[in-house]
Amino acid sequence: MTERFSITTAIDYTNGPPHLGHTYEKVLADVIARHQRLRGKEVFFLTGVDQHGQKVQQTAEREGTTPQAYVDELTVRFRALWARLDVDYTAWAATTDTDHQTCVRKVLQRLWDDRDPATGQSRWIYKAIRAGHYSIRQEQFLTEKEMGPDGTFGPEWGQVEYREEENYYFRLEPHREWLLALIDARSQAGRPFVVPDFRVAELRNAVEKLAGDLCISRPKVRLSWGIELPFDPDYVTYVWFDALVNYVSFAPGYDPAAEANQTSFEAWLPMWHVIGKDILIPAHGVYWPIMLHALGFTDEQMPTLLVHGWWTVDGEKMSKSLGNVVDPDALADRFGAEPLRYFLMSEATTGRDADFTEERLIGCYNTDLANNLGNLFNRTLTMVQKYRGGRLRRDAATAELDGLFVPDGGSAEQYFTDLAARFSELPPEGNFTEPVLAIARLCNQQIQEQQPWELFKNPAKADVLDAFLYYLAESIRLIAIFISPVLPGAAGQMLDQLNCGSVPDGGTERFWLADARWGVLPHGHRLNAPTPLFPRWNAAKTKL
C-alpha cells in the first residue's frame, strides 16, 4: 500500500487580511507536503480558516454586516493568496462548515456521555460557576496577576467588569502524568513531540505546572457566533473545542461517535501540525493532545508539532501600529510568487525567527535564482543548441568523466543515487534549497573546469563534449526535480525546456524522486531552446 503522510497548518483567524507570517507557514507546509509527494507518498494536506468568536462578531456588527458575510469575504482573500502561491492543499477547513460543526458537537457529546460509573457524571466535562473580573476584549476572566498595584486592570484588557458566570469545563489535570510520559517517550524514541526539539523542555515545564481546567463554553447571551453545545442550547463552544477539532473534522473518515478510530482514518495518523511558536503553549502542546487522549487516541496516533518562528521586518516586530505589516500580495505582484516562496524557505531557519528586508529578497533572488540556477540552465541549454543542434548523445564516453563530479572518483550513477538518497531523507524541518544550490554550484564549477568551448574546437574531443553535455543535462534535470517542492512552477518550466513533457516513471506526477537517477534522458533526445527562467532583477527595473 502507498505510504501516507498528513500535515496541517494552523487555521488563520478571519479578522484581518493575510500577512507574511500566515504566508510563511502555508508555504512551509506546502513544501513539506510536496517533498513527501515527490517521495511517492500519498499526502493529506489541510489548511483553512478559523471564523468564529467574539472579535469577528464585533467587527461584523461594527461594519454593519453579518458575521458570515464578513468571514466569507476574508476567506476568499486567504484562498486567493494560497492559490496564487501554489499552496496545494488537499482539504480546506472553515469552521463555519456544517460538517465541522456536526463533528465538534459529536466530539463534545462523546466526552459528555463518557460517564464515571460511580458518580454517573461525565468523566471529562462539568459545569461550574466562576466569579471575577472579566475582560470583554480578551474574552477571558482575569486573575490577580493581571491586576495592577492600584487594584485596576491595564488598558490592554479594555473594558473590565465583575461577572458571575456558569460555564462548562474540560478536565486537564487527570492527563498530566500521561502527557509528561508521552513527551519523554517521544524524545527518547528519537522523534520528539515538538520539533525543533529545543522547545520540548519549554513545553515540559508548562505541563508540569498544569493546573486548573479548560473553560470550553460561552453563554449565548453574549456570544452567539459559535457552535452550540450539543447538551446545552444556551451555550456556544469556546475557541479550542472548535478550532483545534478542525484537524480531525476535515480529515477523511473521522467519526467521533465510533468506539475506536476507523481504519480509513487511522491510516492518516499520526499527523504533523505546523504551527507558530505563539500557539504551542498551551493550545497545541497541552489542550490538543489531552483532547485527543480523552477521545481515545493512542500514543502512536499523537501528532508531531512542527513549531516555526516569526518574521520581523527590518529588524522590528510586525505590527499594525508600526505600519510595517508586509502584504504578501504586494510582494508577489512585484517579485512573483515563486521567488517569494524561495526567499521564505531559504532565508528562514525552521523554528527560529527570521528577518524580512526587501534588499535580502532581491539579493536572494539575484544570487541564487538568477545568477546561479537560472543562468546554469541558460548556459547549458545554449551550449547544447550551439554545439550539437539541441540533441544529446547518451552513448558517448561518459567513463572519461567519472570522478569529475565526485571527489573520491565515483561513477555518475553512484553520484546521482547518493544525492537522491540524501535528498529523500531530508527531515520536514530541513533546508530544501541549499542542497539544490550546491549541485548547481558544482555544475558551474565543472563547466569552467571542462571548458566545453575548447572541447568544441577540438574534433578529437567530440566524445568528451557529448558526454559532458549529457552530464550537465541530467544534472539540471535532477535540479528541477529537487527544487520542485519549493518552486513547482519554475521546475515545470525547467522540465519544459529540457523537453521532458512527461517523466518516464512519474506516473501521474510530473515530479517523482524515482526519476532522480542517472541516464533517464534517451539517446538523441532534443532539448528546447532556453528562455531565461529568472531574469536578473536590477534597481532600474524597480522604478518601472
Place this chain on the structure above:
RNA sequence: GCCAGGGUAGCUCAGCGGUAGAGCAGGGGACUCAUAAGCCCUUGGUCGGGAGUUCGAUUCUCCCCUCUGGCACCA
C-alpha cells in the same frame, strides 16, 4: 528569580576535544557557453568575558555579561 535556547568573519549560519568553516557581501585575476552571470584567488574572526579540567578547549565544567522565548514572584 527559575527553565530553555542563542552570543563564531560585515550579514545568515555550520562545527562542538586535536593547527578556525560555508554561503552572501568586499578586493584582485583569468576565461567566454551564459541572465556583465559563472570560475579561481583573496581580505576579514584572541569562536561574548573570566576561571577550571586536560598534553591540548570554540568544543567539557563553573561563574559572569548580554539577547530571545516560556514560567513564576513582587507589587
